Amino acid sequence: MKDRNIAPVSEFGAELRNQGFKVFEIKPGENVVRTYNRKDFYKICLVTGHSLVQYADRGIEIDAKTLFFGNPHIPYSWEIISEQYTGYTCLFSESFLKVNERSESLQESPLFKIGGTPIFTLSEEQRDFIASIFKKMIAEDATGYMFKHDLMRNYINLLIHEALKMQPAENFFKHKNAAERTASLFFDLLERQFPIESIDQPMQFKTAQEFANRLSVHVNHLNRSVKEITGKPTSAHIAERIIMEAKALLIHTDWTIAEIGYALGFEYPAYFNNYFKRLTGTVPSSVRMQPA
Template sequence: MNKHIPILDSCTLTDSNQNKILIDHFAAYLKKNSNMVFPHRHSFYHIVVFTQGSGYHTIDFEKFDVTPGQIYFMAPGQIHTWHFSDDVDGYVINFDKGYYESFLLLTDSIDNFSFYNGIAQDGVIQLHSELLQQVTTLSESLYQQVNHTQPVYWDLTKTILLHLLMLVEQSHSKTTTGELSSSYALIKKFQRLIETDFASSRLPSEYASQLNVTPNHLNIVCKEHLGHSAGEEIRNRIVLEAKRLLVVNTLSITEIAYSLAFNDNSYFSKFFKKHTGMTPEEFRKKRAW
């Protein structure tokens, strides 16, 4: 298998990267990038709105069937590939963190959106008809501003993008959680901490301390909202990163173990097999996209 999965930058996908955003009709985008069906990851944030077509999209080893009205959000670093029908269409938006934050001047504000937490399932949302209409209208407005309006008012493009993101977040939060409870907010903070600290912090007590709650309370909230313990949530993130590293490049198993703070290659292999049913070598050899 191909063990090296490229990281695509914004400049890979657009003629000019000075403004750090690309938006296109999805059918046209696929035609221009017809060779990109191989597994790859991005250094930028990625949005796809599906208005028609079918097929499937694989994100971080999770397979999602495509239906009209879906919107996909992908954070930098996630691995994906796809197989779409010939009539698939919609919109694609790629932008980097600097483009977004240069407008809001809020560090890491984009990572506060629930769909950009790095969890594949949270980034795939089915929009109801009214919201889909609003999202497609905003997407077309952004497309026209970026590609056909001269001069381009870049602050306006950022405003449109922010409107789209906040509109989906507002609607999705109400649909999935009603009023955002303190326990739900705690889970999201916990997951954001895991995203940055999973390689160095393995114990729920370390995260509980940062969140100003007891380990027991954190565990109860995780079981309530996620169906498993706080420790399992941490381990799941370690396993995901191990899978990414195993298919992304030619690092040895020992190098991957050390990069994930395992002091012993044998312990890493046992840990990985316990959670996946395969050894790292078997996963690397058998992984099929």
């Protein structure tokens, strides 16, 4: 297995700040999928080759033509194994893609939300079509066309919709009643607490009652709504999300276990250790010792 140096995102920092997007080709010998950074941009990557991806708390091995969607709110790292590894990458901010405040947040998309499907294995035909879009983007980026940014948004949306067409229909969520609306508001508030970016800004809501108070609904109504829609109690979803973030922080930061526990709302390290062990069957230190 051969490690490669990972070029920093700051390489394109000024251009990203000025334009809100950047598109480029991944050439053989380069690793420009890059390690996760909390301040990074959304990414769409088309890659061909063998690699290992640590996505949130999951390890995924890739050895095919692949389309990847990276969310700056979900930690990931990428190790290239193949000697020949090629493709394309597009970086963009949500503010670049959203033309008005009424546009749906990217975090609501099945491609970018927690628990979504960020990685797609492509056929040769699909790979060639996706590659043709990236080539058009690169060519257009080099022009002085007055409405270039509008065209880039269209290309990015085309990439997103091509991937959405690969998604099973049951992955799409529609609000049909009050219970679905309440559950949606709960999950939105839950996700807004993550990622934890600072030890000095710990998560605020850890119990169903605290979420109900914030949403101005009775806790029984919240619990009934979430259970009706998902089949699991509110507390189970909160616990799963806390554990997911805990594992991500253990893997992707150098914070102490006590600091991670405090950031997740546990006043004392022993409380965090007991909570983590009760839900996972292991202690936080064992996760930290696992190879990334």
